[in-house]
Amino acid sequence: xxxxxxxxxxxxxxxGESSSLNCSYTxxxxxxxxxxxxxxxxxxxxxxxxxxxxxxxxxxxxxxxLTKKESFLHITAPKPEDSATYLCAVxxxxxxxxxxxxxxxxxx
Amino acid sequence: xxxxxxxxxxxxxxxGQRVTLRCSxxxxxxxxxWYQQSLDQGLQFLIQYYNGEERAKGNILERFSAQQFPDLxxxxxxxxxxxxxxxxxxxxxxxxxxxxxxxxxxxxxxxxV
Numbered sequence: 001x002x003x004x005x006x007x008x009x010x011x012x013x014x015x016g017e018s019s020s021l022n023c024s025y026t027x028x029x030x031x032x033x034x035x036x037x038x039x040x041x042x043x044x045x046x047x048x049x050x051x052x053x054x055x056x057x058x059x060x061x062x063x064x065x066l067t068k069k070e071s072f073l074h075i076t077a078p079k080p081e082d083s084a085t086y087l088c089a090v091x092x093x094x095x096x097x098x099x100x101x102x103x104x105x106x107x108x
Numbered sequence: 109x110x111x112x113x114x115x116x117x118x119x120x121x122x123x124g125q126r127v128t129l130r131c132s133x134x135x136x137x138x139x140x141x142w143y144q145q146s147l148d149q150g151l152q153f154l155i156q157y158y159n160g161e162e163r164a165k166g167n168i169l170e171r172f173s174a175q176q177f178p179d180l181x182x183x184x185x186x187x188x189x190x191x192x193x194x195x196x197x198x199x200x201x202x203x204x205x206x207x208x209x210x211x212x213x214x215x216x217x218x219x220x221v
C-alpha cells in the first residue's frame with residue numbers, strides 16, 4: 001500500500017531561522033511528487049512538482065529536493081508569511097495521496 | 109486564484125438530508141479529483157474522474173456519489189447525511205490523468221446539524 005509520511009508534525013521557527021521538512025514515501029511507482037501549501041480554511045496551493053531522484057526546484061525562500069525514498073522542503077530565512085501547513089503528495093497512478101502535513105509557524 | 113471554482117462555499121444542513129457540491133475545473137483540465145478534509149484529518153481522497161469517466165476511487169462512502177459532465181464540471185452528491193460528514197470538501201483539477209500538478213478550489217465547508 002502506498003504510504004506518505006511527513007515529519008515533523010509541527011515546526012516553530014524564529015524569523016530567519018532556516019529549516020527542512022521531510023516527506024518519506026513508499027509507492028509502487030512514482031509518476032510525480034508534489035508539494036503544496038495550505039492556509040487554514042483554504043484550498044491547498046500548488047508549489048512544486050518533482051519527477052526523478054536528484055531533481056531540485058526553487059521558489060523564493062523554498063527549495064524542494066527528491067531522492068528515491070524521500071523529499072525535503074527547505075525553508076531559507078523564513079518570514080512570518082511562510083507560516084502554513086506544507087503538504088506532500090505522491091501519485092503512483094491516478095490517485096493523488098497526501099501526507100498529514102507539517103504545520104510551520106514563523107515568529108517575528 | 110487557482111482557476112477551480114467550487115460552489116457553494118458554505119452549506120449547513122440537517123442530518124438525513126442530501127446535498128450537491130459543484131466544481132468547475134480550470135479551463136482545459138480534463139481530470140477532476142474530490143477530497144474530504146475533516147478537522148483532525150488530512151486530505152482524504154474520494155474519487156477521480158477523467159474526461160467523464162471514473163478513474164480512481166478512494167475511501168468514498170456508498171452514500172456519496174459523483175459524476176463529471178460533458179462540459180467537464182463535476183458534482184459530488186452526499187446523501188443520508190450524518191454529523192460525521194461535516195468537513196471541508198475540496199475539488200482539484202489537472203490537465204491529464206496523472207503525473208501533472210493538480211490545482212485546488214477553495215472548498216465547500218459542509219456543516220451537518
